[in-house]
Amino acid sequence: MVTYKNISFLDEIRYSSGYSPSSVTVGDFNNDTKLDIVVANSFSNDVSVLLGYGNGSIASQTRYSTGSWPYSVAVGDFNNDTQLDIVVANLDSNNTSVLLGYGNGSFANGTMYSTGASPLSVAVSDFNNDSQLDIVVANSFSNDVSVLLGYGDGSFANETRYSVGASPYCVVVGDFNNDTHVDLAVANSFSNDTSILLGYGNGSFTNETRYSAGNSPYSISVGDFNNDSRLDIVVANSKSDDVSVRLGYGNGSFANETRYSAGDSPYSVTVGDFNNDNRLDIVVANSNSNDVSILLGYGDSSFANESRYSVGQYPQSVTVGDFSNDTQLDIVVANYGSNDASVLLGNINIGFVNQSTLTSGNGSRPQSIVIADFNNDSRMDIAIANSASCSIAIFVGHGNISFGNPTTYSTGSRPIAIATGDFNDDMRLDIVVANYGSESLSIFLGYGDGSFANQKFYSTGANSQPYSVVICDVNNDAMLDIVASNPGIDGIGLFVGYGNGTFSNMMLIPTGDGSAPFYVAVGDFNKDRKLDFAVLNEGTDSLSILLQTC
Structure with a gap:
């Protein structure tokens, strides 16, 4: 464990x-006062x-479709219903996706709004002082930012563009001249500088003013680093392996x-008070060294030398929040290369502990993971589907971020997706695995002690190649059902649960010839209290919405 003053990192x-996560942020999406990702x-x-x-600890993911190549994500309440919504900058489709939240952790389908060429970053604020959230996007190929003013009902006006430097990579907001109007700061990766655009408070902005940075600035963040009540900026310079701090004069x-x-190729930067000394610190995600750098602030605009903590492969985005409700800031990182997110828990006395590695077996090829309490001890356990070894591995958690040795259970061929729920109403969690190969x-x-009975097979049909699986109550009988995507036979499979751990034979719901549905999500899209399906079709590059009618 590495310790600096009174803080360290697990x-x-x-x-x-x-696949290839590029941006991460946090918010309370289901109104339980607990931070989500x-x-x-x-x-x-x-x-x-x-x-x-x-x-x-964090629940397993639920996916929602966006535009092509979503590169940056931000959150805010865009329709004034007190529920957090999501906005995404889509690099390849030159637009943003706005997904309105239902307040229960689920989201509506995205609505697209055009931007400039190759948007790489998105931020939200109220640019025209109408109490409605607006959007700003940094467009890397058109060398400008797009401002989309919000109407307060979840919809937005057409973009207005403002020129910035070459290949803007990141945009953030703040009041840099203390006039109560929101301003913009942009990191320009090709021109090696930052652009400052001061806001008029009516949704429009001044022409940019440029300030030099290091080599290839990829990310920018704001904060008051010298406690003078004036916003300062910090920039992550990816090719000079450092961060630039500029103090603001308040004008x-x-x-x-x-x-x-910093580390090798710093890609993302944000700020927070990690050691509770009322002085802002800096955290940087270093893409090539697969770690984060922590620079503790002295409160006079200077910073201590970095301390490093390992994360996943090619981390590209970092943000902070209190995920354990202990009043200590934690860190979450999106790892582009390893297709996962790293959470580093902070503790003012213990600090942040380095990662622990759980081995699922040589050549096992872990494909999917779920987190749940399998032995009813109020501690999170882990289940992993291993596609090459045709097994699942159960790691029982000790409640201190350590885990027991894995217990393995044979599956079918190439298990590719895993989910958990109580299928026989015995208050013990069970597991379902989609076997792509068989x-x-x-x-x-589950027996409720972390162990499980041998598997029972349910066929998804010849050549079906099941790829994803969702657990839900489709027919409102208070018994869990299973929904599986079957790209090989162009359909969604429904297995109705009987509440005793057994299921009906599969009912196939076609998604169209050549659709090859790879992913399915469920939700009540038309508020009729019946679950509907959202299906991502790789074969036709489309999203299908299947509304339940009976």
Whole structure:
């Protein structure tokens, strides 16, 4: 364990996301006063929502489709219903997706709004002082930012563009001249500088003023680093392996930069008070060294040398929040290369502990993960589907971020997805696994002590290749059912649960010839108290909504 003053950091805990997660942020999406996580997955064209338990552990993800190559994500209440919504900048489709939240952790389908070319970053604030949230997007290919004013009902006006430097990579907001109007700060990766655009308070902005940065600034954040009530900026410079700190004068201008070393290729930066000394600190995600740098602030605009903590592969986004309700800031990182998110829990006395690695077996190829309490001791356990070894591995948690040795259970061929629920109403969690290779589901009934009965097979049909699985009550009989996507036979499979751990044969719901549905999510999309299906079709590059009518 590494300690600096009265803070240290535990090793990371990893949670699966979609493919190539590029951005992460936090909010309370289900109104339980516990922080949740949303991740933008650039290769799988979706966002992952992971609900927090309030004890530092996080539920497994639920995915929602976006535009093409979602690269940045932000949250806010766009329709004034007191429920948090999501906005995503879609790099390839040159637009943003707005997903309105229902307040229970689920979200509506996205609505698209056009932006400039290749939007890489998104932020929200009220730019015209009408008490409605607006959106700003940094467009990397058109060298400008798009401002979309909100109407307060979840919809937005057409964009207005403002020129900035070359290849803007990140945009943030703040009041830099203390006039109560929101201003913009943009990190320009090709011109090696930052653009400051002061707001007029009516939704429009001044022309930019430029300030030099390091080599290839990729990210920017704001905070008061010297306790003078004036906002300062910090920039992560990816090719010079450092951060630039500029102090604000409170009139919209900034002092010369001071540089501090970070890791290899710092990609994302944010700020927070990690040691509860009322002085802002800096955390940086270092993409090539697979770690984060913590720079503790002295409160006079200077910072201590970095301390490093390992995370996943190619971390590209970092944010902070209190996930364990202990009044200590924690860190969450989106790992682009390892397709997961790392959570580092902070403790003012213990600090942040380095990550612990759980081995699922040589050559096992872990494909999917779920977190739940399998032995009813109020401590989170882990179940992993291992596609190459055709098994699941159960790790019983000790409640202190350590876990017992894995217990394995055989599955069908190439288990690719895993989910958990109580299938026989015995107050003990059970497991379902989608077996891509053997075209079946495996059901494991839990004994409530962390062990499970041998699997029971349910066929998904010849050539079905089940890829994802969801547990829900489709027919409102208070018994859990199973929904599986079957890309090989162009349909969604429904297994109705009898409440005793057994299920009906599969009912196939076609999604269209050549659709190849890979992912399915459920929710009540038309508020008729019946669960509907949202299906992501890889074969036709489309999203299908299947409304339940009976």
